Amino acid sequence: MDTLITGGQAVTEAGVIAADLGIRGGRIAAIAAPGALSSSASEVVDAAGLLVLPGAVDLHTHFTGSHDRPLDEVREGTLGAAIGGITTVVEMPHSAPPATTLEAFRRKQALFASASAVDFALWAGLDGRNLEELPALNAAGAVAFKAFLTSGDPSGAATDEKGLPRLGDADLVRAMDVIRGFDGLIGVHAENHELLTAARLEQQAQGRRDARAHAAAGPELAEIEAVSRLLVFAGRTGVRLHVVHVSSAAAAGLIRAARDGVRVTFETCPHYLILDEDDLARIGADARCGPPLRPRTTVEALWTHVLDGAVDAIASDHCPYRPEQKRVGDASIWEAGMGLTGIETSAPMAFSEGVKRRGLSVVEFARMTATGPAKIAGLYPRKGAIRVGADADLALYDPTAEWQVRGSEFHGLGTWSAFEGMTCTGRVVRTLVRGRTVQHDRRRMAEPGFGRFLTRFDDIEARS
Known part of the structure; x- marks a missing residue:
């Protein structure tokens, strides 16, 4: 495995399960019981206490x-x-x-x-x-x-x-x-x-x-x-x-x-x-x-x-x-x-x-x-779900974290918010796209241009 996500609660289409996720080649290669996958992956992400959402x-x-x-x-x-x-x-x-x-x-x-x-x-x-x-x-x-x-x-x-x-x-x-x-x-x-x-x-x-x-x-x-x-x-x-x-x-x-x-x-x-x-x-x-x-x-x-x-x-x-x-x-x-x-x-x-x-x-x-x-959009099943074979696109939520919306802290040009000052319960602490962490604790972890163009004609089974 390239990456192992351990200790989290995975939100699948069938329900929420305690599971470890194995990622290989940018895709979800295994969804297994906690501890069942080898820990020899190049990267191990500890998701204890977190919800692992698509x-x-x-x-x-x-x-x-x-x-x-x-x-x-x-x-x-x-x-x-x-x-x-x-x-x-x-x-x-x-x-x-x-x-x-x-x-x-x-x-x-x-x-x-x-x-x-x-x-x-x-x-x-x-x-x-x-x-x-x-x-x-x-x-x-x-x-x-x-x-x-x-x-x-x-x-x-x-x-x-x-x-x-x-x-x-x-x-x-x-x-x-x-x-x-x-x-x-x-x-x-x-x-x-x-x-x-x-x-x-x-x-x-x-x-x-x-x-x-x-x-x-x-x-x-x-x-x-x-x-x-x-x-x-x-x-x-x-x-x-x-x-x-x-x-x-x-x-x-x-x-x-x-x-x-x-x-x-x-x-x-x-x-x-x-x-x-x-x-x-x-x-x-x-x-x-x-x-x-x-x-x-x-x-x-x-x-x-x-x-x-x-x-x-x-x-x-x-x-x-x-x-x-x-x-x-x-x-x-x-x-x-x-x-x-x-x-x-x-x-x-x-x-x-x-x-x-x-x-x-x-x-x-x-x-x-x-x-x-x-x-x-015609992007399922390679996008939108935690399932074997899908792209490893994951959002790791701390479901109890509380934070206040501050538009001045936003990235991009629109540094304002209609939700200004409101309290939000639930924060995304890490985001992975095709198995690569692209942000961790609001810090950029992948270069601009990492994103790929998608069409509804893409064949998930044909992709390497």
Whole structure:
């Protein structure tokens, strides 16, 4: 064995077991009773008192979309991902230019390959003009295709050179038909454009600039309607559909009810499970995201879907605006960058709130943070689970450690947090990617560029 993980409680798909893990060639070679494996491994990691979880797979990151320093953010931000127990990131298409063409997609792949601390896969984007590019993007390794049903620009255009425009219904259905042809996945930001635009203009016409006005400008009805429409289109086309960052419990209920006839999955985010509209009013610009934070009653209703196993994935929606891009929103919420930084807190805060506070099983936590997203992206079984033959992607948690969230301590450009000052129970003390420790006690242990590019076509059995 190259590496032996001893003394820990391994969280497998079947349950939590006291087990030693043997790693060879970057993969899990053995799961054995404590003490059953030879201690002659080159490296022995003592995991006594720790939970050994499958490394999280974050389906929804925006490392390159909100600033003008993409290389810095990929290099440092993916170290932050490892510190948060994330071993694979699936990056959205936003960049300059967005990954809607094969050339732009390959440029983004090269950027991540040069700097990422963890393994990575890539989304491609849909802009209504690139239908002919989709098969080539799929062949190049895009694990999914992102569409927006809304835009911050009333015309529906992209709000900047890095973004994507609103996709109209006809273009959306055409894209679904093409993607269905190669059994690809379409992921959609589901909010009704007309409802959002009207609500925002109404708030602005009243002269409102306060944080709660942002909540009023993002009515839950806009999400419910858009999800309803998506489910009809996906059912008719037969495409695999993934609904991103669901904040509405009612929308989650619609997705669940449609599963008998629609191939649909959905994710939510820790901020929709922990923070609420009152927190938005208290925190201000650092809590502006889309969809907006919902009332506490909606948060609690969304938890019912989590606790009964209906949520497929928990994702960060990491959007690392620089602090000054948020501070301009202190005077007017409309000027604040739209999104939250969350790569270091996503899994630990979900663990703290779900496992420690609400009694979520740690097996379910692993399913939603690792196994589920790996399956959605087509990366399972080599990613997302502790099983023989899988990549040795592991997050070692001290389940009792308490720490306070301090955005100033984050890695990457987004050194702020909507969870600022909150206490988190559960800390990732070591993270391994393909058997290599990439962070230990928040210290970098692998060079930038260690991360590998992943596609849904990779064959785990063929890899050496």
